[in-house]
Amino acid sequence: MLKVTKLTKSYGAVQVIHGIDFTVPEGECYALLGPSGCGKTTTLRCVAGLETASSGRIEISGQVVSDSERGIFVPVHERPIGMVFQSYAIWPHLNVFENVAYPLRVQRPRVAKSEIRERVNSVLNTVGMLKMADRSATQLSGGQQQRVALARALVREPKLLLLDEPLSNLDAQLRITMRNELADMIQRVGVTALFVTHDQAEAFVLADRMAVMNGGFIAQEGSPREIYRIPKDPFIAEFLGSANILRGRVGELAPGGRVALHIHGGPDLTLAYETPVSAGSEVDLVLRPERLLLSAEKPEIDTNVFEGRIRKLSFQGNVTECEIDIEGGLTLRAVSALDDDLVEGMPVWVRAPHATVIPAKQAA
Numbered sequence: 001m002l003k004v005t006k007l008t009k010s011y012g013a014v015q016v017i018h019g020i021d022f023t024v025p026e027g028e029c030y031a032l033l034g035p036s037g038c039g040k041t042t043t044l045r046c047v048a049g050l051e052t053a054s055s056g057r058i059e060i061s062g063q064v065v066s067d068s069e070r071g072i073f074v075p076v077h078e079r080p081i082g083m084v085f086q087s088y089a090i091w092p093h094l095n096v097f098e099n100v101a102y103p104l105r106v107q108r109p110r111v112a113k114s115e116i117r118e119r120v121n122s123v124l125n126t127v128g129m130l131k132m133a134d135r136s137a138t139q140l141s142g143g144q145q146q147r148v149a150l151a152r153a154l155v156r157e158p159k160l161l162l163l164d165e166p167l168s169n170l171d172a173q174l175r176i177t178m179r180n181e182l183a184d185m186i187q188r189v190g191v192t193a194l195f196v197t198h199d200q201a202e203a204f205v206l207a208d209r210m211a212v213m214n215g216g217f218i219a220q221e222g223s224p225r226e227i228y229r230i231p232k233d234p235f236i237a238e239f240l241g242s243a244n245i246l247r248g249r250v251g252e253l254a255p256g257g258r259v260a261l262h263i264h265g266g267p268d269l270t271l272a273y274e275t276p277v278s279a280g281s282e283v284d285l286v287l288r289p290e291r292l293l294l295s296a297e298k299p300e301i302d303t304n305v306f307e308g309r310i311r312k313l314s315f316q317g318n319v320t321e322c323e324i325d326i327e328g329g330l331t332l333r334a335v336s337a338l339d340d341d342l343v344e345g346m347p348v349w350v351r352a353p354h355a356t357v358i359p360a361k362q363a364a
């Protein structure tokens with residue numbers, strides 16, 4: 001449904017998108033995720049036709065809408081897209097029904113009044129706002145405005161829905177509710193969606209697949225689960241939630257998927273690995289704090305186990321964060337929901353059932 005090929009964008013002499021490629025098949029929800037300034041909004045705006053790409057090609061539903069080499073640029077209002085912006089851009093002088101009806105009222109050739117009524121009611125029903133059709137836009141909560149903005153984007157039955165930080169205007173609690181609702185609504189409508197966010201939790205809930213962007217490049221593409229489990233480099237590992245990253249050297253490979261791993265300045269451990277490693281290579285061991293198991297007793301399993309001492313416990317209500325000193329002055333962070341037996345200063349064993357190792361990036 002969307003195919004972006006070798007897209008670049010420069011502002012003056014500054015190149016901000018460096019030849020990215022991605023495709024979004026029909027019905028998929030795809031996220032562009034990354035830190036501020038990585039180029040995700042610029043990419044979305046190029047797809048929308050709000051920016052002109054410097055080079056590369058963009059196809060929506062088989063139609064080339066932008067191809068600088070061939071001089072093709074289809075303007076935004078002629079692209080088969082619907083858009084939801086961060087600000088929602090709901091018109092305060094119109095009620096809910098008229099806000100949603102507007103894109104159909106200005107459509108040419110004209111859409112019959114009866115059809116407008118039918119389509120607006122149907123899409124308001126989908127987003128759960130039919131009962132509020134007559135309400136003034138100024139009397140809507142943030143979550144309700146978001147639903148109206150979504151209904152307005154969907155009313156022309158776009159091939160592609162584009163969403164730019166669609167939840168960032170909502171307070172923390174509402175964001176969580178609305179991201180689940182938005183995921184449900186997008187799935188129910190079955191529309192293909194491309195959205196931009198800097199919030200990894202939002203991308204995890206909403207996206208079937210995502211691209212993590214960094215400095216105008218796609219650093220990694222895949223399903224949220226894949227990228228979280230096996231990040232390609234430390235930047236991605238840390239961007240997608242907190243991670244302990246320990247650099248080490250792989251020793252001799254042993255049978256049964258085990259290997260000796262010497263952590264630089266720290267302990268040697270026997271590693272059971274999920275990702276391929278080669279003997280003698282430098283690696284980063286990525287350990288998610290919430291995936292570490294703590295015990296006062298030495299575990300029976302002897303792979304991926306660190307011996308340490310609890311330096312600090314921070315009670316956070318649903319979980320307790322633990323800082324654990326291990327050999328060589330290194331510290332591991334762990335998050336545990338089961339903290340009844342933990343005391344600062346006590347010896348503890350830390351086991352990582354899932355340990356991901358990635359090739360260490362050589363310092364430039």
Ligand SMILES: Nc1ncnc2c1ncn2[C@@H]1O[C@H](COP(=O)(O)OP(=O)(O)OP(=O)(O)O)[C@@H](O)[C@H]1O
Nearest residue numbers: 011016034035036037038039040041042043196198
């Ligand atoms: N109109 C513009 N003129 C010049 N530079 C721009 C313009 N728009 C964006 N940039 C630059 O392009 C780069 C990418 O910006 P972009 O808005 O795409 O990033 P982003 O990942 O969406 O970040 P954010 O989450 O902060 O919006 C940034 O360095 C930004 O300063």
